[in-house]
Amino acid sequence: MTSASPGRLVVLTGADGRLGSRLAFRVAAAGGQQRLLVGGRGAAPRLPDGTPLPETEIVAVPSGAGSRMLAGAFDGAYAVFLAPGREHPGRLGRHRAVIDAAVLAGVRHVVYVSSVGAAPDAVASVARDDWLTEEYLRGTDLAWTMLRTAMFHRTLTFAVYDESHGSGAGAVLRAPAGDGRVACVSHDDVADVATAVLLDEDPSRHAGRIYHLTGPEALRLDEVAAALSTAAGRTIRYVPQTLDQARALFYRSTAAEVEDWITQCQAIAEGALAEVSPDVSQLAGRRARSLEAWLDDYPTEWAHLRLPSVG
Structure with missing residues (x-):
């Protein structure tokens, strides 16, 4: 230490x-x-x-x-x-x-x-x-x-929308990020x-x-969705958006918040956030925490992805 x-x-x-x-x-x-x-x-x-x-x-x-x-x-x-x-x-x-x-x-x-x-x-x-x-x-x-x-692990969990109305199906990670990769970090x-x-x-x-x-790996958002699915015990799909679809989804947010999220997703799509750096391991003295490890270590950080308990 x-x-x-x-x-x-x-x-x-x-x-x-x-x-x-x-x-x-x-x-x-x-x-x-x-x-x-x-x-x-x-x-x-x-x-x-x-x-x-x-x-x-x-x-x-x-x-x-x-x-x-x-x-x-x-x-x-x-x-x-x-x-x-x-x-x-x-x-x-x-x-x-x-x-x-x-x-x-x-x-x-x-x-x-x-x-x-x-x-x-x-x-x-x-x-x-x-x-x-x-x-x-x-x-x-x-x-x-x-x-x-890089983008934080936790940020990606708030791009998931429950479109099932509590039925257990229809959880979707929506972002205008194409098939780009992101080396998200904790x-x-x-x-x-x-x-x-x-x-x-x-x-x-x-x-x-x-x-x-950065984190130790660069993930596509369908891989992010798969990791979130495993942790939350429900299916979460990644659905790429167009820029217009993304702006419509964030109609309640401020213009600056929308611009921040959308342009970060564009950066993912263009490969600007895909490089994995060794700096965390060299300075912290341990391997950077992967998304999967973060999900396992901090369940309260993504508890909103779980289905509400019944009864």
Whole structure:
């Protein structure tokens, strides 16, 4: 297990989120000093008995906090973990405010969670946004590390729709991804890598590095559906969509959410998310968790795929 270097405070943004909370538990287990930034309504992670994590400060930061307010929350920190913002207008502004605050507070290192395929001409809209954030970070004097992640295992489970009305048939994974492959990754693997980077006794080892965090295999979505079927004990079929069909299915979502999902699926279809990287195993010290292993380890994460019990 990673051990923390003494006297080095790290700040975790998004600590009330799925990724940030996992990272907070790992930093605490390693004996690290950390300050957790949570949203105005967010709950900071706690131990099972309800007590706070050791060596941990909690700071509530309102949505839209500017760089000067954030700089106060970063005071005395060596490194900042920049969790990705939700895909909506203002996401880039939030990222830049965090980076500006890190500069103002004298932080030395920022670890940013980016996207596999980040580029100015990336197919996925989130990957284009992440490229702009990366470029903004590169334009500062801060040391930086980019953790470019693939699509998360859990994300794919929310593309499954129960069209059976509880009869047990008709569960369908719908996505405009064609027969492309995706090397999806678990939140835990990304949290393990982030822990290793943030708490390394020689932080310069990771300065200026870009890591690609993927699962151990690249799956077609019919293979994803088969794995979900086995885990859930019911048949789940993959049905490729056209772009118009995908937009019609997400009519209740915001335009930004629809664009994010559809363009990520287009990236899958075009092969942009198919490459398998060894970076998780090299940095976490173990093999990346496959979709099948994740399904076995975290049944509560995909419980919505099961049929409701009767009686």
